[in-house]
Amino acid sequence: MSSKGKFQFAIDRGGTFTDIYAKCPNGKTRVMKLLSVDPQNYPDAPREGIRRIMEEELNIKMNEPLDSSRIEFIRMGTTVATNALLERKGERMALAVTEGLRDLLFIGNQSRPKIFDLKIEIPDVLYEEVVEVRERVCLHRNDCQLGLNSETRVGQTLEKVHVLTTLDVEKLKADLKKVLEKGITSLAVVLMHSYTFAEHEVAVENIAMEMGFKHVSLSSEVMPMVKIVPRGFTACVDAYLTPCIKDYITGFQSGFSSRDIKALFMQSDGGLTPIDKFNGSRAILSGPAGGVVGYAMTSFEDQPVIGFDMGGTSTDVSRYDGEYEHVFESTTAGVTIQAPQLDINTVAAGGGSMLFFRSGMFVVGPESAGAHPGPTCYRKEGPLTVTDANLCLGRLLPEYFPKIFGPDENQCLDVDATRKAFEKLRDEINHFISSETPGCDLLTLEEVAMGFINVANESMCRPIRSLTQARGHDTSRHVLSCFGGAGGQHACAIALSLGMTKVFIHKFLSKSINFSEALLFYELVLFRNDVILKYRSCQQRTLLLIHAIDRVAIPSLFLRFVIILKVRVLENVFVLFFQEKSLFSSYF
16 A cells, blocks of 8 residues: 555544544545543554544454554654653663662752752652662862773773772672662662763673563663763653553554554654654653644744743743744653753633632642543543633633544533532531631632642743743733633633733634634624624635634623624635733633
């Protein structure tokens, strides 16, 4: 079968939803949204999406393993590594470090980012056991007499090193055996000066693999750099996460007829890599990095762009002004990583962020309901989330949301369950208000939901200010490029809070709003209570889609506050214009 007659898949496996974009052999474009975790109905969401699309397009029943000869390529961004690090669900691992330095990574670099905190918590280490490797090398210095009588070697950086102590193989084997007996099969090797002299690390790897370790990460390979502490942190992250990634990839490949399927994974730096080279230290931002590359190619014209990726678990923001902004050191979940990454700031506020009322305050996140059980409206008895608040306010229309809920995956969002849960929370809040301030006006259900939305919006504005104002850029001169499953519900509010007047929304922002079908209308202008529609073709579907966009972006109750709003379509991208000081900003 020629490549022209094959399927092409691009997949984003997020913490809550998995989105599949497919180009079919006949040129047709398909999109599909599935829950990332739904063990009652399928083992793996990306594979299930591929199966359903191929089955529907080929009109034949397809069971696993899927026929990989019909697939030209699969490109995927995944949050498997990110979630494992955040939730501390990586592989059990041990650290092999030069003798005498067993507490080196526990001590760290002594940085104090929050110097005035009254309670400083020591960051957790990822390793469970430490093996001290008896070996030592030192760099040659003309003014130092150390190592003059030892063997002199030339390292990879052309620096001279003295081998003060050769590797003690017998001691190493005895120590590694104790680690294996505890069920630990992943090892990070961090030896002094291995960035230039890696022979001892390679020897440790060979011995460990012969003894039965399943994975060994060498700091000299993961990040060959000066400074052992950040190099050690990065090697530990790699040993902690890579086995999880390999397990996921093995499970993913097992659903296809051939393991030679052409699949590429997105790395944290924005590039694609083959399956066999996809590792933990380069996978932390695999999912968000794909969004940055996407909006950079579709939204950038003559103004710098802020990427606003609001998913189900978190929100990622980034900036693009003609070139990608990279960082080479970042801290994720309390772990410092030395690896090239796109400069992406993450905040724990997404569609699945849970809502709490604590000590008189509205709190959003950082806990997330995820895909299982998910928000209350997902029919799995989950907690109240930002998604439920949007549903309660009429910003989500169940009839336009994918019907993938319930035991048979054919039901829409449960509005009644959401309202009942909010009524219970409203009563709790009003009881607190009455006890603290007798005679004070009580809150309605909608005001409670709107309060949580305002808290979430402010949380998402902070990292955008850090990327712009904190670096000397004028936020109002940027364009907000909105994507992610929950982005369209909050984009206008975020833009107005930051003084932005232009928002880009790609047609594939969210399957739930059916943007892929919305290219029929040309211009929509709302002026006070009057709605003026200019169109190329006026069909029933067009009007329904406009009604959906109207309800999602601007509840009809508040149309009287709109000074002017215009929506234009430029090829595949929606462009929203609105007056900066519009009075309806408080309702978003």
